[in-house]
Each structure stands twice: as structure tokens, then as C-alpha cells.
Amino acid sequence: MPSAGVLDTFKNLLRHGKHHNHAAPKQATTPSPPPQPETPAEEKMAREAAEQIVRQERELKSQLPSYKGLENFKITEKMGDGAFSNVYAATDLTTNKKVAVKVVRKYELNSSQRANILKEVQIMRGTNHPSVVKLVSFSESDEHYFLVLELMEGGELFHQIVKLTYFSENLSRHVILQVAHGIRYLHEERGVVHRDIKPENLLFQRIPIIPSKVPVRRPYDEEKEDEGEFVPGVGGGGIGRVKIADFGLSKVVWNEETMTPCGTVGYTAPEIVKDERYSKSVDMWALGCVLYTLLCGFPPFYDESINVLTEKVARGYYTFLSPWWDDISPSAKDLITHLLCVDPAQRYTIDEFLAHPWCNAAPAPPPPPTPYLGQPMDSPLLSAAKGRAEGRSPGIATLKEAFDVTYAVHRMEEEGARRRKYKGRGGAGARGFLGGLNEDDEEDFAEDDSGKKGIADGRAGPRDRGGKSKSAGTKGFELDLDGATLLGRRHRGKGAVRSPLAENVTSMQSLQLAESDLPPGSPMQIG
Numbered sequence: 001m002p003s004a005g006v007l008d009t010f011k012n013l014l015r016h017g018k019h020h021n022h023a024a025p026k027q028a029t030t031p032s033p034p035p036q037p038e039t040p041a042e043e044k045m046a047r048e049a050a051e052q053i054v055r056q057e058r059e060l061k062s063q064l065p066s067y068k069g070l071e072n073f074k075i076t077e078k079m080g081d082g083a084f085s086n087v088y089a090a091t092d093l094t095t096n097k098k099v100a101v102k103v104v105r106k107y108e109l110n111s112s113q114r115a116n117i118l119k120e121v122q123i124m125r126g127t128n129h130p131s132v133v134k135l136v137s138f139s140e141s142d143e144h145y146f147l148v149l150e151l152m153e154g155g156e157l158f159h160q161i162v163k164l165t166y167f168s169e170n171l172s173r174h175v176i177l178q179v180a181h182g183i184r185y186l187h188e189e190r191g192v193v194h195r196d197i198k199p200e201n202l203l204f205q206r207i208p209i210i211p212s213k214v215p216v217r218r219p220y221d222e223e224k225e226d227e228g229e230f231v232p233g234v235g236g237g238g239i240g241r242v243k244i245a246d247f248g249l250s251k252v253v254w255n256e257e258t259m260t261p262c263g264t265v266g267y268t269a270p271e272i273v274k275d276e277r278y279s280k281s282v283d284m285w286a287l288g289c290v291l292y293t294l295l296c297g298f299p300p301f302y303d304e305s306i307n308v309l310t311e312k313v314a315r316g317y318y319t320f321l322s323p324w325w326d327d328i329s330p331s332a333k334d335l336i337t338h339l340l341c342v343d344p345a346q347r348y349t350i351d352e353f354l355a356h357p358w359c360n361a362a363p364a365p366p367p368p369p370t371p372y373l374g375q376p377m378d379s380p381l382l383s384a385a386k387g388r389a390e391g392r393s394p395g396i397a398t399l400k401e402a403f404d405v406t407y408a409v410h411r412m413e414e415e416g417a418r419r420r421k422y423k424g425r426g427g428a429g430a431r432g433f434l435g436g437l438n439e440d441d442e443e444d445f446a447e448d449d450s451g452k453k454g455i456a457d458g459r460a461g462p463r464d465r466g467g468k469s470k471s472a473g474t475k476g477f478e479l480d481l482d483g484a485t486l487l488g489r490r491h492r493g494k495g496a497v498r499s500p501l502a503e504n505v506t507s508m509q510s511l512q513l514a515e516s517d518l519p520p521g522s523p524m525q526i527g
């Protein structure tokens with residue numbers, strides 16, 4: 001299988017070519033000339049580009065590492081990395097099965113970070129569900145921890161959203177229901193709150209894309225790739241099974257006495273039941289963010305400024321922006337409204353989510369194409385992908401960071417308020433067989449050398465796991481969206497329809513104005 005780097009190079013070549021061919025006829029006032037035969041110089045350039053790709057491929061292959069302690073595995077491909085880890089596809093030489101191996105560098109971890117990894121392992125050991133990535137085994141050497149995981153060869157859902165711009169309602173339902181069943185299992189059967197449900201932490205198994213008989217594109221899409229036929233019970237858009245990964249921020253909410261999740265026994269104190277419901281509601285809010293993003297291709301909360309973004313998240317200000325949301329069903333919007341509401345007590349629980357009519361609707365036949373008179377536009381995610389090298393690009397990294405900030409703000413808002421409320425009342429209920437393993441969660445605002453706290457001083461969140469945030473630094477956090485081509489592209493001369501991100505960038509002043517017009521927790525409806 002070609003490496004990610006090689007695929008990125010190809011994708012950029014393709015996207016560049018596609019974009020160029022598409023744009024030229026629109027700008028020309030006279031018909032464009034027929035394509036010329038390739039000149040020898042062009043042929044030479046293409047040959048050299050191909051040779052370079054092959055060279056890179058060879059180099060990447062020869063760079064695959066070997067680890068002391070992992071002799072029973074043959075590493076075949078790098079799948080991804082985290083703050084302190086690399087994840088590889090590998091073959092288990094004893095069973096001949098393909099697996100993923102997460103190699104964590106022990107020497108880079110302090111004691112609480114080590115405890116955190118062990119907590120992640122402990123939580124994963126206790127789970128067994130088709131929508132949760134399985135931990136096959138765990139071992140360690142002097143220098144590394146090795147987590148052998150079920151291989152999800154499709155990789156992150158995030159990249160599939162970028163590739164397809166957004167998903168149809170059928171495909172979104174296929175994806176989100178699998179995630180929801182995983183969350184239901186974690187919440188109700190394992191007493192685990194994931195706390196980091198986002199497209200980056202949702203992995204998928206690939207299925208072939210069956211080209212659509214009548215490709216459906218929303219009229220304002222410039223380059224939406226065909227997601228193919230949706231096959232009920234199998235999937236579409238190349239996505240089969242979807243699973244929840246990365247339990248690094250997860251928390252166990254067990255009742256200490258009964259060793260069962262809080263609230264499953266009749267005599268559990270009401271405030272403890274309520275507290276647990278609040279913990280779980282963080283995942284429900286995140287589920288709403290993911291569903292929103294799947295359906296339109298950009299996140300619900302977004303701003304260049306950390307302060308404004310924080311404010312928007314805290315107040316639940318988001319919109320179903322026109323024209324991107326015009327063709328999406330009222331039922332889907334209704335469901336999102338019940339997830340992205342500020343008051344956790346009002347927010348749907350996982351069972352309420354699963355009972356919603358949108359979740360239980362049969363896959364709809366593709367709608368007929370509707371005429372649209374405005375300019376064709378890309379989604380922000382696709383813009384990021386086109387503007388920069390895919391995967392590791394600043395554009396996409398920035399978007400990922402926006403998700404991280406949004407989620408971190410939300411977690412802190414809710415959990416901070418809750419902690420203050422129950423402080424001294426022993427109501428957290430988060431002590432049980434993993435008891436001490438949750439200790440470090442109390443320090444969500446990790447302190448840095450200067451004694452400043454997480455988000456406020458510019459980190460992408462409470463998860464200080466090795467400085468992965470690219471915007472961290474002394475000057476404070478800024479989402480450089482203009483530089484990342486997302487806003488900049490839209491600001492420059494797209495007349496008929498404004499960018500969803502431009503629309504979502506609301507000044508503090510307008511936030512305050514909007515506040516007086518809206519009931520708390522209601523989305524701002526425009527367009």
C-alpha cells in the first residue's frame with residue numbers, strides 16, 4: 001500500500017489539476033483553446049515527479065523502525081502519531097494477523113503522564129464492543145509501552161470528511177449511529193465517559209466506493225467527490241465499520257460502593273446520579289459537534305480568536321448556515337439542537353438520541369439535484385485540503401486545533417462548574433476500581449512553567465500531553481485561519497455566498513447583541 005506521504009503528493013497533483021481545469025473556462029470570455037499535446041519539457045517534468053515519488057516511497061519504507069520488545073511483529077506502515085507515540089500497522093508473526101501497534105516513548109513521560117497511559121490501557125482492557133477499538137494486548141520494554149490494537153486501516157474519519165467535503169444524511173447516520181452505540185456501551189455498561197469524541201478519534205474500516213448511478217452534489221459544491229452508493233447495513237463513502245479510539249482523556253464514573261456505574265442502583269443519591277449525567281453529557285455535546293460537521297463539512301463553533309471561540313462555545317452560539325444547511329432535513333437540525341444545547345440537563349442522553357426519529361429513519365433515496373444560482377463554493381475543510389498538503393498541512397492542523405479548543409472549553413466549562421458545585425460534598429462519584437487513576441483529571445488546567453493555566457494562556461486544551469498544540473507559546477493562542485486559507489479564500493472575492501466561517505466569525509459585540517435576542521441555548525437561525 002502506498003505511504004500516506006505519497007498519497008498526499010498524488011492528491012495534491014490531482015486537486016491542483018482539477019482546480020485549474022475547472023476555473024479556467026469560468027474566467028474566460030472566449031472559449032478556451034483545445035488542450036495542447038504535452039511538450040517534451042512537460043513530459044520530462046512528469047517523469048521526474050514520478051521518480052521523486054518512487055524515491056520517497058523507498059525512503060519511507062526503509063525508515064520503518066524496529067523496536068526491542070516488539071520482535072514478534074513486522075511493522076508495515078506508519079498509521080499516525082500522538083504526542084508521545086507512533087502508531088504502526090503491523091503483522092503479528094505468531095498469529096499472522098494484521099494489527100495496529102501504538103508505541104509510546106516512556107522516557108518522554110513524567111509520572112502522571114505514565115499513569116495516564118496506564119489508565120487508558122486499563123479502560124480499554126475493560127471494553128469489548130464493535131464500535132470501540134479493541135486492545136489486543138499490552139506489553140512494555142525498558143523504553144516503550146506497546147499497545148497492540150485492532151487495526152483500523154481506513155484511518156481517521158477526519159480525513160474522509162476532508163476528502164468527501166461532507167457526508168450525505170444516509171452516510172452521516174451510518175457513521176453517527178455506530179459512534180452512538182459505542183457511547184451507549186461506554187456510558188451505560190462500562191461507566192466510562194470518553195471526553196474526546198471528535199473526527200480525529202473516530203477510525204474506520206474501508207469498504208470499496210461503488211460509484212453513484214446519479215451522483216448527488218449540493219448545487220453550491222465546487223468539487224465534491226462522489227461518495228458513491230450507500231448500501232444499508234454496509235456503508236458508503238468508503239466507510240464501513242466506525243470505531244471510537246483514543247481513551248487518553250477518558251474518565252470512569254463508578255459508584256465506589258457498588259462497583260457499578262453510578263445511578264444503576266435504586267439507592268444512589270440524586271446528586272450523584274445528576275453528577276454522572278453531567279459527565280456523560282460532555283460526550284453528547286461532542287456527538288452533536290461531530291454530527292453537525294459530518295452533515296455540512298465545517299464545525300459548529302469556530303473563530304479566529306480564542307476569546308470569541310470560548311464565548312461562543314460557552315453560550316452555545318452556532319448557526320445552521322445558509323446555503324450549506326438549506327438542503328439538510330429539519331429532523332437532522334432538530335436532533336442537533338437537542339445536543340448542542342448549553343444546559344446539560346436539557347441535552348439529550350444517549351438513549352434519547354437513539355430514539356430520535358432521524359436516527360430511526362430508513363435510508364432515503366438520493367434527492368433530485370436542485371438548481372442554484374449562486375457561486376460554486378468549497379467547504380472550509382476542502383479548501384484547507386486544497387490549499388495545503390493534505391493531512392499534515394497547517395490548514396488541517398488548524399482545524400483540528402479548533403476542534404480541540406472547542407472541546408476543551410466545553411469540558412472545562414461544564415466540569416469546572418460541576419466541581420465547584422460539588423466540592424466538599426463528595427459527590428463526584430469518580431472513585432472505584434480505577435479510583436486513583438482519575439486523580440490527574442482534577443488538574444484539567446495543567447500549569448506551565450510560568451504558572452499560567454491551560455486554555456487561558458494559549459494551549460489547545462487541558463491535554464498537556466507533550467506540547468502537540470502548534471499554537472502554544474508565549475504570545476498566546478490564535479487560530480490562524482486566514483493564513484490557513486480557510487477564511488482568506490472566502491474573504492477574497494466570493495460575492496454571491498459568504499463563507500460559513502466568515503459568517504461564524506462573530507465579534508464579541510454582535511455576540512452580546514445576539515444574546516438579548518435569543519433564549520439561552522437556542523441556535524442562531526439565519527439564512
Ligand SMILES: Nc1ncnc2c1ncn2[C@@H]1O[C@H](COP(=O)(O)OP(=O)(O)OP(=O)(O)O)[C@@H](O)[C@H]1O
Nearest residue numbers: 079080081082083085087100149150151152246248
Ligand atoms: N487502531 C488503529 N488503527 C489505525 N490507526 C490508528 C489506530 N490507533 C491510532 N491510529 C492512528 O494513530 C493516531 C494517533 O493515535 P492515538 O490518538 O491513539 O494517539 P495519542 O497518543 O493518544 O494521540 P493524541 O496525542 O492525539 O491523543 C490516530 O489519530 C490514528 O491516525
